[in-house]
Amino acid sequence: MAVVASAPGKVLMTGGYLILERPNAGIVLSTNARFYAIVKPLYEDIKPDGWAWIHFQSWADMKLTSPQMARETMYKLSLKNLVLHCVNSGDSRNPFVEYALQYAIAAAHVRFDKDKMDKLQKLLLLGLDITIFGCNEFYSYRNQIESRGLPLTPETLASLPPFASITLNAEELSETNCKPEVAKTGLGSSAAMTTAVAAALLHYLGVVSLPSMVREHIHGDEDPMELDIVHAIAQTAHCIAQGKVGSGFDVSSAVYGSQRYVRFSPEVISSAQVAGKGLSVQEAIDDVLKSNWDHERIKFSLPPLLTLLLGEPGAGGSSTPSMVGAVKRWQKSDPQNSQATWTKLSEENSALEMHLNTLSQLALRNYDVYRTVINRCSLITSAKWADEAIEPNHIEVVRALLGARDAMLGIRSNMRNMGLAAGIPIEPESQTRLLDTTMKMEGVLLAGVPGAGGFDAVFAVTLGDSSQNVIRKWSSLNILALLVREDPHGVYLENNDPRLTGVTTGVASLDIS
Structure with a gap:
């Protein structure tokens, strides 16, 4: 069964630069532009030789698809030490998703007892099929709109198909540089993507139970402890993928929604920074989950009207x-x-x-x-x-x-x-x-x-x-x-794949009249 999770983009209204240092606070608003992650089994049945080799050096297959980028990447994951090997290595790698994948599975390892571990191993041997895509508002389509002579209005943006392909200008590419730069709008796509992937995987593996969204109204079933696990995994994956420990307001708002935020101490993720260098991924994530996450957050949203x-x-x-x-x-x-x-x-x-x-x-x-x-x-x-x-x-x-x-x-x-x-x-x-x-x-x-x-x-x-x-x-x-508005909600479980229903909880449902 597929799991669909989404996480919002952000706007940092106050706290620019100051938010990098404790105890300075910032107001960050989450938005109706959301990034989606879908996780489902890659195979219907375990390969005949798969379960027999589980106690040796068994590998599970993983596939990552980004339809907006027209990219597909295959991986092999070692079930022994959680090393991730890219099969079709090249420019298509996504470190944010890779670390979210590694750390979410490591979280399951450190939190599950033996019975749950057996179920986890069987689930992983079915492989993981992960698909990621974001609302159009994360990306700039301005050049395409202008080149077509269309007016620079929200109505023009709303006329684009949902989750449109990120088209590229041919002149921006050359024979020596085939990796295009994708113009973005600054809503924190990498943080929203990392959070959506981490949340979907943690829910799929049974580590957490995400809050759900039904008819655009969240059930009052959010468990702060469950979201804290999502936050720890997403925040750590995002920092390691970036190669630096940022303030983390973008991931925090992607998990919890609009808030007044004070950053965490960088030492919280120090174990993850040395994972693979004398410390296993499981040990590092165990330390991260047990660490004192000293960030501060107070719910905040714009006043009515x-x-x-x-x-x-x-x-x-x-x-x-x-x-x-x-x-x-x-x-x-x-x-x-x-x-x-x-x-x-x-x-x-x-x-x-x-x-x-x-x-x-x-x-x-x-x-x-x-x-x-x-x-x-x-x-x-x-x-x-x-x-x-x-x-x-x-x-x-x-x-x-x-x-x-x-x-x-x-x-x-x-x-x-x-x-x-x-x-x-x-x-x-x-x-x-x-x-x-x-x-x-x-x-x-x-x-x-x-x-x-x-x-x-x-x-x-x-x-x-x-x-x-x-x-x-x-x-x-x-x-x-842009079609962006504040939506104070953080990460949650979607009912369906929004590409199939034509209905999203993000900008595609915005009334621009």
């Missing part, structure tokens, strides 16, 4: 690792000024979080009043919002809205200062002009560059029904508004 928008400027991507490196060099060369900037930035991040939480609390306290103020403010610019506080209970809502705007302006100012000092374009001039224009529009609460900044994307948070005005304005400025 607020909408997240993402826009793709088409100015080319930015290299996050090189930008992070530049900021770290600046910190070392000018510790006093860099610390002062970080302190101010941290204070503004906390202020924005506080004002957004206040809005959520006000909505809970008196939704009718909250809705009235939000709808009125959605029709006018922020300069006129104070005029809408015509009753005492309106003042609190308007004060929180204006406080959130001021905090965002402070965040942007400090991010620009950091970029200037470090010599990198955290908020390039072109982005500044776009963001200033966006924040002056009716019904716009916030606008900024997510994560590490640069040229990748911009985000806006709008009030009520004002998002369509922003989308139209962006289109006139040659900015492609």
Whole structure:
């Protein structure tokens, strides 16, 4: 029986750069763009010689298929030491999936008793058939849209077939370079993919029981301990595949959903970093699962009637690792000024979080009043919002809205200062002009560059029904508004293969009217 799991992409709204160091926090929003992993047996029956050799050096067959990339990779997995051997080695290898596969099976080994181990071995001898694919929003189709003379609108994006092939421009390839660069939109595809694969495998093998999604509403059956196992495996696999221990906010949001996040200590996965060097994979994963995962996460989502928008400027991507490196060099060369900037930035991040939480609390306290103020403010610019506080209970809502705007302006100012000092374009001039224009529009609460900044994307948070005005304005400025919205849910079990049903819980079901 096939298992289908999905995990969301992310938008880091606050905490860029600071989130790399404890105890700095960041607000990360999970989205309706999801990555899917399907796991099922490769064979109907165990090969005649398979079970007889289980106590010797037996190998299980594994197949990884990525239909969007038109790639298929075959592996042999040693059931003795979990070494993974690629049969058709080449440019098609995917280290994120490989480590997720290795570590998920290792987790089963260290958590199962003898009876379960026998069942696991038989299950593995049937082979594993793994298929991965992501929503279109993880990838940039802007070049293809422009080359066809189509308008840069969400409607054009919505007209693409779900899980479209990632077509390539022929001029980008050469005889000496046959590995194309796939343009992405910065939603954290590798983290979402790694999480989906790890979760699907752990569920398929019986290590965890994932929460399920039925008609787009999660059952209230999430077990934090079960998701903690998924998180530990996905986080470790993602770090080892990257070759560095990042902050991990992208994997955390893929597992748990939107949240306020403080990173884990890098030492947590130190055993995995030396796996195969005197320490077996099973021993390393046993250590990882028993480690004190000291990350902090508090559930968070945008207040009611607020909408997240993402826009793709088409100015080319930015290299996050090189930008992070530049900021770290600046910190070392000018510790006093860099610390002062970080302190101010941290204070503004906390202020924005506080004002957004206040809005959520006000909505809970008196939704009718909250809705009235939000709808009125959605029709006018922020300069006129104070005029809408015509009753005492309106003042609190308007004060929180204006406080959130001021905090965002402070965040942007400090991010620009950091970029200037470090010599990198955290908020390039072109982005500044776009963001200033966006924040002056009716019904716009916030606008900024997510994560590490640069040229990748911009985000806006709008009030009520004002998002369509922003989308139209962006289109006139040659900015492609994506179909991405916040969805606070993390990883879960799907009912079916979305390619067969034509219905997804991600962007394909988004109403763009």
